[in-house]
Amino acid sequence: MPSFTLPSTARITRTHKVSAALVATASCAAVVALSAGPSNAEASAGHAPTAVKPVSANGLPATAKAKADDAKTDGEVLASVADRIKVTAVAEQGHTAKQAANRSTERKALVTKKATPKAAPKAAPKAAPKQYANNxxxxxxxxxxxxxxxxxxxxxxxxxxxxxxxxxxxxxxxxxxxxxxxxxxxxxxxxxxxxxxxxxxxxxxxxxxxxxxxxxxxxxxxxxxxxxxxxxxxxxxx
Known part of the structure; x- marks a missing residue:
């Protein structure tokens, strides 16, 4: 009965990598998780390779250039994610600052609003001169x-x-x-x-x-x- 074994080496390309999604909260915190590995369809139970070495597209060991290209691509992905985080954070900060400024302006307007001056009390009429009888x-x-x-x-x-x-x-x-x-x-x-x-x-x-x-x-x-x-x-x- 013929036996089947996986090649001792397998090429890990970008398509095999899984980039974690950006998780944004109200405080603009983001966590990026990157993981790499063969899918469930590519690995069967009990047949995991003992070692994984980078290979080129023709199955040969990857050259230094290929490694550099992959590293550059991965760096670009990470940089793109970081840029998105930065832009989102800046936008959120600007929005928060604008809201704070609006609230400050509203409070200032309420505080500085002048009260309607009360009407000055009318002066009491002068008492009429005292009258004396002509006797x-x-x-x-x-x-x-x-x-x-x-x-x-x-x-x-x-x-x-x-x-x-x-x-x-x-x-x-x-x-x-x-x-x-x-x-x-x-x-x-x-x-x-x-x-x-x-x-x-x-x-x-x-x-x-x-x-x-x-x-x-x-x-x-x-x-x-x-x-x-x-x-x-x-x-x-x-």
């Missing part, structure tokens, strides 16, 4: 407010008491019989003030008119404060 009570109250602002002492009771004694509340009252009248400078007004005294103790902000009720009261109170400490201390002619 003795109103004149005394207005005079007291001016005296308080100017630091002139006096009370409602002290003013009212002296006004009633001097003029009975008549702002146009004139004394034409006392020594002042004889000297040509009669006393006038609510508190019977002569013109020189009025001119000296006139209170700024009031009319420069001797018979004006408020101007007469404040000037007399200013004079009394200088001479007696306060109009409240006056109980007779002064």
């Amino acid at each position: 003795l009570d109103g004149w005394i109250r207005e005079a007291l407010d001016i005296m308080d602002a100017k630091g002139i002492p006096g009370s409602y009771e002290g003013l009212h008491r002296n006004i009633m004694r001097e003029s009975s509340g008549n702002p146009n009252a004139v004394n034409d019989w006392d020594i002042n009248a004889i000297n040509g400078i009669p006393s006038k007004g609510l508190l019977q003030v002569i013109q020189p005294t009025f001119d000296t103790y006139h209170v700024a902000g009031t009319p420069h008119n001797l018979t004006d009720p408020v101007a007469n009261i404040t000037a007399a109170a200013n004079y009394a404060a200088d001479r007696y400490g306060s109009i409240d201390n006056v109980n007779s002619a002064y």
